[in-house]
Amino acid sequence: MDFQKIQLPREIHTGEGVIEETGAICKDLRISGKVLVVTGHHTLKVAGEKAIKSLQDEGFEVENITIEKASKDAVIEVQDGIGSASIVLGVGGGKVIDVAKLASTRSGIHFISVPTAASHDGIASPRASIKNEGGSVSLKAKPPLGIIADTSIISKAPFRLLAAGCGDIISNYTAILDWQLSHRLLNEYYSDSASALSLMTAKMTMKSADAIKEGLAESAGLVVKALISSGIAISIAGTSRPASGSEHKFSHALDIVAPKPALHGEQCGLGTIMMMYLHGGDWKFIRDTLKTIKAPTTAHEMGIKPEYIIEALTKAHTIRKERYTILGDRGLTEESAEALAVTTGVI
Numbered sequence: 001m002d003f004q005k006i007q008l009p010r011e012i013h014t015g016e017g018v019i020e021e022t023g024a025i026c027k028d029l030r031i032s033g034k035v036l037v038v039t040g041h042h043t044l045k046v047a048g049e050k051a052i053k054s055l056q057d058e059g060f061e062v063e064n065i066t067i068e069k070a071s072k073d074a075v076i077e078v079q080d081g082i083g084s085a086s087i088v089l090g091v092g093g094g095k096v097i098d099v100a101k102l103a104s105t106r107s108g109i110h111f112i113s114v115p116t117a118a119s120h121d122g123i124a125s126p127r128a129s130i131k132n133e134g135g136s137v138s139l140k141a142k143p144p145l146g147i148i149a150d151t152s153i154i155s156k157a158p159f160r161l162l163a164a165g166c167g168d169i170i171s172n173y174t175a176i177l178d179w180q181l182s183h184r185l186l187n188e189y190y191s192d193s194a195s196a197l198s199l200m201t202a203k204m205t206m207k208s209a210d211a212i213k214e215g216l217a218e219s220a221g222l223v224v225k226a227l228i229s230s231g232i233a234i235s236i237a238g239t240s241r242p243a244s245g246s247e248h249k250f251s252h253a254l255d256i257v258a259p260k261p262a263l264h265g266e267q268c269g270l271g272t273i274m275m276m277y278l279h280g281g282d283w284k285f286i287r288d289t290l291k292t293i294k295a296p297t298t299a300h301e302m303g304i305k306p307e308y309i310i311e312a313l314t315k316a317h318t319i320r321k322e323r324y325t326i327l328g329d330r331g332l333t334e335e336s337a338e339a340l341a342v343t344t345g346v347i
């Protein structure tokens with residue numbers, strides 16, 4: 001008998017100034033003793049100090065570790081720093097949250113996600129992306145026990161991060177098409193409920209594109225809730241399939257070949273335009289929606305040379321080979337990759 005275990009965040013707190021409630025939220029979650037707060041150098045100032053003060057005001061003993069990279073060493077540093085802590089808070093962007101997520105998972109304690117930017121669905125997902133020699137590896141982890149998303153802080157983050165978050169949500173379109181293709185072709189496990197949630201999240205974000213504006217807490221709230229739904233869809237499915245298909249293979253390949261990759265969500269948005277074309281879908285709608293949100297739709301806007309786009313397209317099918325997508329087992333030739341990127345206006 002195979003049992004399915006679904007772990008989801010227990011509490012999700014969003015709103016302007018909710019960071020000030022961090023101590024009370026942890027108390028309500030019956031957390032006690034020492035709390036380890038992991039931040040980036042910059043996000044310590046932006047949000048970490050507020051969270052630490054709120055915890056101390058509620059009587060918690062707090063320690064802080066700041067990290068630079070989402071590396072194995074950073075995870076070990078946080079694991080070593082956990083000591084008697086009963087919980088870890090990750091206060092920052094995706095790198096900080098991933099390090100806190102993996103270190104707490106490996107130490108057998110919970111973690112609370114406190115995103116300072118809405119740049120991708122890692123803020124709620126049970127995945128952590130950690131740098132290794134070959135680029136980065138996507139690892140299984142525990143989803144956050146709770147999420148504290150201060151929309152005032154997130155709305156003040158560079159708008160590029162919010163636009164990137166939209167790209168990561170819109171990428172669910174082609175991720176689901178790839179998953180359905182693999183289910184039909186190879187009878188791969190497929191979850192209707194996870195797909196429905198993932199697709200609904202992408203559709204809602206596409207429909208609200210005109211409302212996603214720089215500096216608005218409402219826009220930040222809209223994108224944060226969509227990213228959380230996307231992360232929950234991954235937890236329900238027990239795989240990142242609802243949010244990661246051929247467009248993510250392209251982004252992961254670009255992370256390897258490009259000297260200076262763009263943001264994850266930006267690369268996934270561009271990948272979605274091209275993979276939707278391969279699926280025979282409405283790629284122009286994807287492109288135009290990303291344009292409305294002011295997310296990049298060309299390699300030039302991402303600051304990446306055309307040759308790296310073509311190289312990443314020809315390598316994409318080699319990423320996570322067991323995950324069948326529209327790229328097939330043989331992937332794109334150099335000619336077809338160039339034709340695809342030119343036809344969709346990416347280069």
Ligand SMILES: NC(=O)C1=CN([C@@H]2O[C@H](COP(=O)(O)OP(=O)(O)OC[C@H]3O[C@@H](n4cnc5c(N)ncnc54)[C@H](O)[C@@H]3O)[C@@H](O)[C@H]2O)C=CC1
Nearest residue numbers: 042070093094095116117119120122125127128129157264
């Ligand atoms: N776990 C998962 O499911 C996923 C993980 N990832 C990983 O996430 C990482 C990328 O995360 P990102 O958030 O895109 O980049 P990031 O974590 O590098 O943050 C981008 C920059 O924004 C700054 N920042 C964050 N919040 C800010 C604020 N409120 N004000 C001013 N600056 C702020 C950070 O200090 C950093 O310099 C990569 O390591 C990637 O592999 C990507 C997708 C999914």
Ligand SMILES: O=C(CO)COP(=O)(O)O
Nearest residue numbers: 121127138240243244248
């Ligand atoms: O980025 C993700 C979902 O948006 C995680 O997907 P991966 O499993 O491809 O790392």
Ligand SMILES: [Zn+2]
Nearest residue numbers: 120121168268
């Ligand atoms: Zn993603």
